[in-house]
Amino acid sequence: GAVVSQHPSRVICKSGTSVKIECRSLDFQATTMFWYRQFPKQSLMLMATSNEGSKATYEQGVEKDKFLINHASLTLSTLTVTSAHPEDSSFYICSARSGGGQETQYFGPGTRLLVL
């Protein structure tokens, strides 16, 4: 199956700093990438959808100025958590889809963020 990677896998940062998470589709071109957040024992929650070359669409309640998403190429999307706070500590997962419509989303391995 298609491979999606994330980097870093874990990150610990101080409160107030910014953290960038990369999501790459390794063997296919991803026209659409999705960013999810997952708290312990909870389901994945969609944060935003990004299409290559255009602005991301954020879900209700997700601050676009805090969670900056860039999808500059067909194989790379980045999520930057700006001015991170302890409540931003979570498991962030990206997924990628090659086309529009109902094609399968392939998930990355996730990034564990801990804000001290």
Next chain:
Amino acid sequence: KNQVEQSPQSLIILEGKNCTLQCNYTVSPFSNLRWYKQDTGRGPVSLTIMTFSENTKSNGRYTATLDADTKQSSLHITASQLSDSASYICVVSPILTGGGNKLTFGTGTQLKVEL
């Protein structure tokens, strides 16, 4: 509101035993239903995918069923192994007015396989 509910919330079984996980959904119409396995600290990995017209799909020791009339799906795991310990998530892909693809996730069943 589209919902996907799974049961049981958690399950412990002995190695070698079979188990069945349930998924009830209200998402309608939908294009497909997927079961994912998520190991702790990892992203979800697809196990099966079924369109609304399919009744069953197998992938090795995993067999998924779908009853579109009752809006129920199940995932049956045979001859469980320790490595099957994970969270199993039922995900429904709705057909949205205007297009789009916003997956609806269940809360998952946490399976633990013990010796």
